[in-house]
Amino acid sequence: MAKVELAPLRSWDDFFPGSERFAKPDFGDMARWNNRVVSNLLYYQSNYLVLAIAVFFIVGFLNPMGMLTAMVVVSAVFLGSVWAGENRAVIKNFKRQNPTAFVIVVMVASYVLISLLGSVMTFMTAITLPLTLVVAHASFRLRNVKNKVENKMEGAGLKRTPMGLLLQALGQQEENLQKIQTFLEGKMKE
Secondary structure (H helix, E strand, O other): OOOOOOOOOOHHHOOOOHHHHOOOOOOHHHHHHHHHHHHHHHHHHHHHHHHHHHHHHHHHHOOHHHHHHHHHHHHHHHHHHHHHHHHHHHHHHHHOOOOHHHHHHHHHHHHHHHHHOOOOHHHHHHHHHHHHHHHHHHHEEOOOHHHHHHHHHHOOOOOEEEEHHHHHHHOOHHHHHHHHHHHHHHHHHH
């Protein structure tokens, strides 16, 4: 397995060029739209991380107490659930038998406590706004040749990045592997 490396930060001119490099996705062809999103997520992953962190800090700056409260509550509930899962047999068995239900219980408990303290909208904005911006950019940004070549290398296993591993774990690159193999075989014949 090739070692994991961080993707380079793309220049602002490449990340957000003029309107000629953006187009409405073809909503009728879901496979093509998915391919565009996956390709852009791989190619611009470092830019997306910087964007998400910037938005998270801006929202935190606008409402620091709400953000701090929400982060403390989520951390406390998470740590409490880990501790309870290790030290209480009933919870440990429930966690082992129903992992999804356990995660849902932790999330609901976090939500209820954050809502009691009045910080839900701040925290949700800090999480959903960056995700919305990333998905919108990945959907509307047209791919260029450099983007396609980088993604072929990622899919062929020549480069491994955190986003590539995440997408692979979500099953988003398996269908692209056949396309990449065909592409590489064609290039080798030429």
